[in-house]
Every structure is written in C-alpha cells, then in structure tokens.
Amino acid sequence: MSRYRPPRSAGTALITPAGEAALRAELHELWNVQRPKVTQSVSEAAAQGDRSENAEYTYGKKMLRQIDSRVRFLTKRLEKLQVVTERPADINKVYFGAWVTLEDDEGEEVRYQIVGPDEFDLKKQQISIDAPLARALVGKNLDAEVVVHTPEGEKTWYIIEISYPTYED
Known part of the structure; x- marks a missing residue:
C-alpha cells in the first residue's frame, strides 16, 4: 500500500x-x-x-x-x-524582480532579489516571492522597517536600497 x-x-x-x-x-x-x-x-x-x-x-x-x-x-x-519583463510603475517600492538591500539592528547588510518560486537560489541571493521575508518586503518603501517572524524569534530589517534590473526585449 x-x-x-x-x-x-x-x-x-x-x-x-x-x-x-x-x-x-x-x-x-x-x-x-x-x-x-x-x-x-x-x-x-x-x-x-x-x-x-x-x-x-x-x-x-x-x-x-x-x-x-x-x-x-x-x-x-x-x-x-x-x-515579468517590465519594471513596476513605482520603482521606489519593493515588488517582484527587485534587488533589495537590507540592514539589521547590528548594522549587517544583506542583498536579495525577489524572484519566482521556480528560480530561487540563496547562493545567488535570490529569494522566492512566496518566502516570508519577501512577502514582508513587497509593497514597502525605502527606509521602511520590516519585521519577520523566524524560528529564532522576530527579526527586524530596514530597507536601505531598492533597484530593478533592466529587461531587454
């Protein structure tokens, strides 16, 4: 069986x-x-x-x-x-495809690109849009505070840079 x-x-x-x-x-x-x-x-x-x-x-x-x-x-x-081949209308907010640089309370920086679940790769700093961190980031502005619940407890990051790749046809 x-x-x-x-x-x-x-x-x-x-x-x-x-x-x-x-x-x-x-x-x-x-x-x-x-x-x-x-x-x-x-x-x-x-x-x-x-x-x-x-x-x-x-x-x-x-x-x-x-x-x-x-x-x-x-x-x-x-x-x-x-x-997704176009940048969003408001490039000052985090949406799909964005490269986001985050800083934690200790001053350590990390940079991630928000991509689809079929292509995420942490070695390339790409996280899935379905991941808790990405869901918390989407729609946020520069300098926003983002709190994510992790197994170790709450983790706070601050968005210090948002950029989008240019897509060529």
Whole structure:
C-alpha cells in the first residue's frame, strides 16, 4: 500500500526572463540530450536478454520515469508562468524582480532579489516571492522597517536600497 502525498503547491506563477530561460534550457536538455541517451542505454540493456535481473535495464527505466516526470512538470509549469519583463510603475517600492538591500539592528547588510518560486537560489541571493521575508518586503518603501517572524524569534530589517534590473526585449 502506498503512502499518499498531497501534491506540492506550485507557488506564485511569476518568473523573471532569466528564470524562464533556465527552465526552457533544462527542458531542452532533458528532452533532447538526456532522454535519448537513456533510451539508447535501455535498448542496449534490453538486448542483453533476461530483463528481470538486468540492473542496467532496471536503472535505465527508472531514469526514464524520472526524466519524463520532470519533463511533464516543466511543460505544464511553463504554460502557466507569467514572465515579468517590465519594471513596476513605482520603482521606489519593493515588488517582484527587485534587488533589495537590507540592514539589521547590528548594522549587517544583506542583498536579495525577489524572484519566482521556480528560480530561487540563496547562493545567488535570490529569494522566492512566496518566502516570508519577501512577502514582508513587497509593497514597502525605502527606509521602511520590516519585521519577520523566524524560528529564532522576530527579526527586524530596514530597507536601505531598492533597484530593478533592466529587461531587454
């Protein structure tokens, strides 16, 4: 008997042009490069005979299922996503796509870009618009105080800079 797992929430359907390009590149790589290689290796493994004890065949079929699952997800997700290519009317407030520099009570600064849930990457200082910090920042002006509830308690930041990337068509 399998264990039921509710489907993961897809999150906000916004994405930056760079994020969309990355998802399309991943889809292309999976469909046009990885899947044909795995299909070829499965065919070669199947030609060896007994499939019940053939590890290469079993592993290849598993890889095909994983690739096909990710391809289905990316195809459906890309259809629903809205690519944000324009800056907001009021660039003095924090909205989707903004780079925001924050300062905490100790004077330490951090800088984040607010991006879609499909493209967040903390190593690149990109946080999801669905994250608690981003939700607290959206709509705030320069010099605003932002309080976020964290597992360690309340954390206060001050917005010291807001900038937006320029999108080229």
